[in-house]
Amino acid sequence: MTLILLAVNACLINNVVLSQFLGICSFLGVSKKSETASGMGMALTFVLTLSSLVCGVLYHFLLVPFHLEYLKTIVFILIVAALVQFVEMFLKKYGKSLYDALGIYLPLITTNCAVLGVALLNVQKDYSILTGTVYGLATALGYWIAIVLLSHIREKMVYNDVPKSFQGFPIVMITAALMSIAFFGFAALK
Numbered sequence: 387m388t389l390i391l392l393a394v395n396a397c398l399i400n401n402v403v404l405s406q407f408l409g410i411c412s413f414l415g416v417s418k419k420s421e422t423a424s425g426m427g428m429a430l431t432f433v434l435t436l437s438s439l440v441c442g443v444l445y446h447f448l449l450v451p452f453h454l455e456y457l458k459t460i461v462f463i464l465i466v467a468a469l470v471q472f473v474e475m476f477l478k479k480y481g482k483s484l485y486d487a488l489g490i491y492l493p494l495i496t497t498n499c500a501v502l503g504v505a506l507l508n509v510q511k512d513y514s515i516l517t518g519t520v521y522g523l524a525t526a527l528g529y530w531i532a533i534v535l536l537s538h539i540r541e542k543m544v545y546n547d548v549p550k551s552f553q554g555f556p557i558v559m560i561t562a563a564l565m566s567i568a569f570f571g572f573a574a575l576k
Contacts, residue, residue, distance in 0.1 A: 389517065393524035399573050401528040402500045404566040409500030412491045413533055414558060423537035425484040426491060427530030429477070431523070433469045434501050438522025440465050441505040442515040455509075462505040463496075470496045500529060532569075536562060 400406060403413045409430075416426040441462050449455050474492055477485040485492065495501060504525050508518035539561055548557050 389520050392517065393520055394572075394575060396521050396524035397528035397531065398569060399575060401532055401566075401569050402504070402525045403529055403532045404562070404569045406500075406503070408503045409498050409529060412494060412498055413529070413536065414555075414562070416488065416491045417533050417536040417540055417558075419487070420534060420537040420541060422484070422487040423533045424530070425481070426488055427526075427533050429473050429488070429492065430495060430498070430501070430529055431526035433466065433473055433495055434504055434526035434529075435519060435523040437462070437466050437469055437501055437505055438508060439515065439519045440469075442508055442513070442518040445509055446515060458509060459502075459506070462502055466501050466505070467496045500525070532565065535565060539565075 396402075402408050403410060412426060412430070417423045441458075444461060444465070445455075445458060449458055449461065470493060473495070474485070477488070477492065504522050508521060513521060536558075540558065543557060543561070552560070
């Protein structure tokens with residue numbers, strides 16, 4: 387039951403993009419088309435979940451026993467970079483259209499502060515390996531939900547009469563702010 391509550395909290399209530407404001411660059415940059423947004427959500431879900439697991443294992447079984455906790459940030463960055471390279475190679479070979487659509491944002495998952503942030507939060511909150519992995523998965527699913535919702539809204543906004551001063555990036559920021567307020571409504575689930 388605790389893991390379910392943690393997952394709902396990470397996915398909806400404390401959404402990584404809409405409440406913690408981590409991973410904003412890819413959230414705003416890749417959300418123009420729903421297909422691309424979904425692909426980014428999938429890629430980030432894979433990287434975030436696996437990095438939470440691997441970082442948790444290395445932290446608990448290597449860094450802590452040898453008193454090397456101070457190396458956690460460097461180790462976590464290396465793990466994330468390796469996983470992103472794996473995703474990039476996989477997409478380049480088996481999903482060329484998605485690879486091309488994601489463009490520069492795919493390698494930027496390495497520097498996506500949401501991925502590193504979750505790994506560091508797992509350590510800071512002293513989560514077990516299982517709890518940290520569930521937290522990573524739920525956080526990634528929350529990101530995926532948010533980016534897909536924004537992409538669908540942005541696709542519909544093309545048909546709206548938006549005042550000239552709000553066209554482009556300003557209306558996207560207003561939309562993201564309204565989504566953030568809407569997701570705040572999930573706080574009643576606590």
